[in-house]
Amino acid sequence: xxxGSIEAGGTKFVCAIGNEQLEILETxxxxxxxxxxxxxKVIDFFLNSGVKAIGIGSFGPIEIRETHEKYxxxxxxxxxxxxxxxxxxxxxxxxxxxxxxxxxVNASAYGELELSKKAINSLVYFTIGTGIGGGAIQNGQxxxxxxxxxxxxxxxxxxxxxxxxxxxCPFHQDCLEGLASGPTIEARTGIRGEILAENEPEHKVWDxxxxxxxxxxxxxxxxxxxxxxxxxxxVVSSSLLEKVKTQFLTLLNxxxxxxxxxxxxxLPAIENNASATIGNFALALEKLNK
Amino acid sequence: xxxGSIEAGGTKFVCAIGNEQLEILETxxxxxxxxxxxxxKVIDFFLNSGVKAIGIGSFGPIEIRETHEKYxxxxxxxxxxxxxxxxxxxxxxxxxxxxxxxxxVNASAYGELELSKKAINSLVYFTIGTGIGGGAIQNGQxxxxxxxxxxxxxxxxxxxxxxxxxxxCPFHQDCLEGLASGPTIEARTGIRGEILAENEPEHKVWDxxxxxxxxxxxxxxxxxxxxxxxxxxxVVSSSLLEKVKTQFLTLLNxxxxxxxxxxxxxLPAIENNASATIGNFALALEKLNK
Numbered sequence: 225x226x227x228g229s230i231e232a233g234g235t236k237f238v239c240a241i242g243n244e245q246l247e248i249l250e251t252x253x254x255x256x257x258x259x260x261x262x263x264x265k266v267i268d269f270f271l272n273s274g275v276k277a278i279g280i281g282s283f284g285p286i287e288i289r290e291t292h293e294k295y296x297x298x299x300x301x302x303x304x305x306x307x308x309x310x311x312x313x314x315x316x317x318x319x320x321x322x323x324x325x326x327x328x329v330n331a332s333a334y335g336e337l338e339l340s341k342k343a344i345n346s347l348v349y350f351t352i353g354t355g356i357g358g359g360a361i362q363n364g365q366x367x368x369x370x371x372x373x374x375x376x377x378x379x380x381x382x383x384x385x386x387x388x389x390x391x392x393c394p395f396h397q398d399c400l401e402g403l404a405s406g407p408t409i410e411a412r413t414g415i416r417g418e419i420l421a422e423n424e425p426e427h428k429v430w431d432x433x434x435x436x437x438x439x440x441x442x443x444x445x446x447x448x449x450x451x452x453x454x455x456x457x458x459v460v461s462s463s464l465l466e467k468v469k470t471q472f473l474t475l476l477n478x479x480x481x482x483x484x485x486x487x488x489x490x491l492p493a494i495e496n497n498a499s500a501t502i503g504n505f506a507l508a509l510e511k512l513n514k
Numbered sequence: 515x516x517x518g519s520i521e522a523g524g525t526k527f528v529c530a531i532g533n534e535q536l537e538i539l540e541t542x543x544x545x546x547x548x549x550x551x552x553x554x555k556v557i558d559f560f561l562n563s564g565v566k567a568i569g570i571g572s573f574g575p576i577e578i579r580e581t582h583e584k585y586x587x588x589x590x591x592x593x594x595x596x597x598x599x600x601x602x603x604x605x606x607x608x609x610x611x612x613x614x615x616x617x618x619v620n621a622s623a624y625g626e627l628e629l630s631k632k633a634i635n636s637l638v639y640f641t642i643g644t645g646i647g648g649g650a651i652q653n654g655q656x657x658x659x660x661x662x663x664x665x666x667x668x669x670x671x672x673x674x675x676x677x678x679x680x681x682x683c684p685f686h687q688d689c690l691e692g693l694a695s696g697p698t699i700e701a702r703t704g705i706r707g708e709i710l711a712e713n714e715p716e717h718k719v720w721d722x723x724x725x726x727x728x729x730x731x732x733x734x735x736x737x738x739x740x741x742x743x744x745x746x747x748x749v750v751s752s753s754l755l756e757k758v759k760t761q762f763l764t765l766l767n768x769x770x771x772x773x774x775x776x777x778x779x780x781l782p783a784i785e786n787n788a789s790a791t792i793g794n795f796a797l798a799l800e801k802l803n804k
Contacts, residue, residue, distance in 0.1 A: 285770070300771075346659025360737075362652075362659050369636025369652050371739040377769060378733040379671045381688060395769045398671060443668040447650075447737055449661040479667060479685045480575070481590075 227512075228270050228278035228321075229504030231328055231497075232311060234303055235354065237262055239269045242505045246338060248498065259309045267318045277512040278323045279504025281331025282311060284357075288326060288372055296325050302394070324507035327372045328500055329359035332492070335503030336454050337361055339493040344451040348444045349492075349499070350376070352437060353457035356401040360448055367448065376401045380439040383432045386412075404436035406459045417459060425463060434464055438471035441489060445480060456492045456499065465491060517802075518560050518568035518611075519794030521618055521787075522601060524593055525644065527552055529559045532795045536628060538788065549599045557608045567802040568613045569794025571621025572601060574647075578616060578662055586615050592684070614797035617662045618790055619649035622782070625793030626744050627651055629783040634741040638734045639782075639789070640666070642727060643747035646691040650738055657738065666691045670729040673722045676702075694726035696749045707749060715753060724754055728761035731779060735770060746782045746789065755781060 226249070231238040233256060240251040254265050270278065285301065287294040296312025312325045326334075333349035340347075348360040356376030360367035367373050377399045386403070392411050393402030402408070409417035412429055420427055437460075441453050455465060469489050473482075482488050492499050516539070521528040523546060530541040544555050560568065575591060577584040586602025602615045616624075623639035630637075638650040646666030650657035657663050667689045676693070682701050683692030692698070699707035702719055710717055727750075731743050745755060759779050763772075772778050782789050 362657065363655060365653060365655070367652065367657070367738060369738060369740040371770065373739060374736040374770060377736050379729045379765070381669045381671055395767045396765070439669045443733065444737075446664040446667050447734075448657060448659060449663060450659040475669070475686070477685045480661065480664060 226273060226275045227505050227508045228273065228275035229501040229508070230266055230278060230280045230282075230315070231331065231500045231504065232256075232280060232282040233328060234283040234301075237266060238501065239266055240501045240504075241270075241273055241275060242501070244509065246502050246505045248501060251501070258305050259311070259314075263311065263314050266315060270319050275319075275321060277321050277508040278315065278319065279331065279506070279508035279511070280312060280315065280323050280325050281328040281500045281504050282325070284327050284372060285374070286325070286327060286372065288368070289370070322508075322511045324504070324511040326366065326507065327357070327359055329357040330361075330366050330372060331359070331503035331507065332456060332497070332499040333359035333361050333366070333454075333503065334506055335499035335501065336452075336493055338502050338506045339499065340452070346448070346450045347452040347454060348375075348448060348450045349454045349456065350437075350440060351457035351497075352404065352455060352459040353406050356405050356440075356457075358440075358444070360444070360450065362448065362450070375440070375444065378440070378443060380436055380443070383435045385428065386432045400436060400440050404433050404440075404459075406457075409433070409459075421461060430464060430467060433459070434467035435471050437464075437468045438475055441468065441472050442475045445476065445482070449480070452488060452490060454490050454492055454499075456497055460491065462491060465489065516563060516565045517795050517798045518563065518565035519791040519798070520556055520568060520570045520572075520605070521621065521790045521794065522546075522570060522572040523618060524573040524591075527556060528791065529556055530791045530794075531560075531563055531565060532791070534799065536792050536795045538791060541791070548595050549601070549604075553601065553604045556605060560609050565609075565611060567611050567798040568605065568609065569621065569796070569798035569801070570602060570605065570613050570615045571618040571790045571794050572615070574617050574662060575664070576615070576617060576662065578658070579660070612798075612801045614794070614801040616656065616797065617647070617649060619647040620651075620656050620662060621649070621793035621797065622746060622787070622789040623649035623651050623656070623744075623793065624797055625789035625791065626742075626783055628792050628796045629789065630742070636738070636740045637742040637744060638665075638738060638740045639744045639746065640727075640730060641747035641787075642694065642745060642749040643696050646695050646730075646747075648730075648734070650734070650740065652738065652740070665730070665734065668730070668733060670726050670733070673725045675718065676722045690726060690730050694723050694730075694749075696747075699723070699749075711751060720754060720757060723749070724757035725761050727754075728758045728765055731758065731762050732765045735766065735772070739770070742778060742780060744780050744782055744789075746787055750781065752781060755779065
């Protein structure tokens with residue numbers, strides 16, 4: 225049996241076909257343009273593929289309450305043309321298969337849980353790229369009471385050498401995303417993050433970013449007490465993660481026990497952000513078996 | 515049928531006997547001294563009371579994993595004599611009734627859920643007093659993967675007029691508890707909080723505290739998306755809560771929808787911090803019926 229995954233990102237869509245073992249058999253990706261054009265490409269990809277169910281992990285904010293009249297919609301996004309888009313409805317109507325629906329980061333979190341072979345029951349997945357998002361799971365449930373988590377917009381304390389930087393979040397200015405997302409690197413240094421990472425791995429901006437990301441990890445640790453925290457997204461290299469680990473220990477200061485730091489704060493278990501695809505496959509299978 | 519509640523606080527213990535309707539029939543309280551003396555008083559109170567089950571809500575950190583060898587222990591508390599105390603074991607051994615075991619703030623959160631008549635499925639309960647603690651529930655489960663939440667020690671951003679205050683948390687210095695717990699008022703002003711509240715309700719320290727408490731509410735909103743956030747503890751008056759609401763709206767800046775602010779950010783539904791007692795009764799009944 226074949227199943228599908230749609231990772232609906234604000235920049236690009238990644239569609240994949242897999243099997244019941246959650247193996248990726250085929251994949252395609254295209255830029256996110258208008259909803260009509262982009263969703264049509266999704267439909268074209270899956271139309272004669274034979275998938276029996278599809279998992280959709282979407283950028284947000286989205287409506288995830290199944291009883292809500294806007295269930296399946298991308299709701300109030302500032303992304304041009306995409307506010308109030310019934311993405312789930314459009315896909316289900318054309319492809320006529322059951323579809324699960326959650327955030328892209330929840331899908332990634334779920335994928336990481338699957339990839340752990342269910343050795344753990346709880347985790348947090350952060351993606352640190354153009355923006356900062358997060359998904360979290362506890363005992364098989366996504367964290368989120370009446371909606372999905374937006375953990376990337378929480379407030380953190382300032383790095384002492386970063387007082388002059390105002391932050392770039394259009395909503396909150398100096399929330400986590402406003403202080404530690406990829407574009408903050410260029411906003412501080414005038415140099416794009418990828419280029420700075422290659423040429424100046426010792427630039428102090430990496431200490432500043434890791435200080436904020438470490439606080440995200442501390443706050444998630446104290447609030448959710450997960451068994452693992454995973455950092456995906458373009459900003460997080462293995463060298464940055466090492467800095468994050470050091471800052472994390474300093475900031476947490478032994479207040480709660482962390483058994484094995486290297487197993488607690490990790491990079492994704494699979495490359496190319498494919499955790500979301502694996503998670504979507506697993507969620508699609510669950511939807512089908514319900 | 516009678517059931518019992520033990521609210522085991524770091525300063526005092528409150529014991530109560532109630533009925534299946536979760537009504538409080540009898541209550542007693544005494545200061546927290548040594549474990550031996552304090553637990554003996556608990557046992558004396560309940561010994562011939564006829565309670566069929568007891569709910570224990572304890573100060574922490576505590577071990578709540580039922581499969582752990584230290585389940586039921588107060589673990590690494592800095593409180594003198596109380597580290598590594600098997601409080602659950604001592605009580606069960608003497609009273610020979612089933613006992614539920616969670617944190618005092620989880621018990622309060624559970625009590626508030628009961629008092630809402632289960633109109634909601636998720637909430638966060640903060641207590642802001644000598645320290646800051648919090649408990650949270652989603653779909654009947656306490657938030658917390660491998661342990662209970664310690665949300666009161668998360669990091670927040672500084673109030674612009676509070677830059678010189680170092681914070682008083684012995685672990686984290688300027689975490690939420692270090693910046694907004696009751697003793698920070700005297701640390702900043704030299705005047706005890708109760709006295710300042712009575713004599714100087716317009717002192718700027720109240721704006722500073724409400725700025726931090728509002729961030730706790732924003733971070734909890736973004737991370738957990740609860741249906742309600744409740745503020746108990748001696749520091750939170752109705753006038754402080756009004757300041758918190760104003761700051762909350764400014765800080766959140768419309769990023770997620772909050773339908774009715776006055777129903778979202780609230781004082782406890784019951785006076786004298788009795789939410790924990792109600793929660794303990796309900797948890798004891800569940801333990802009995804399992």
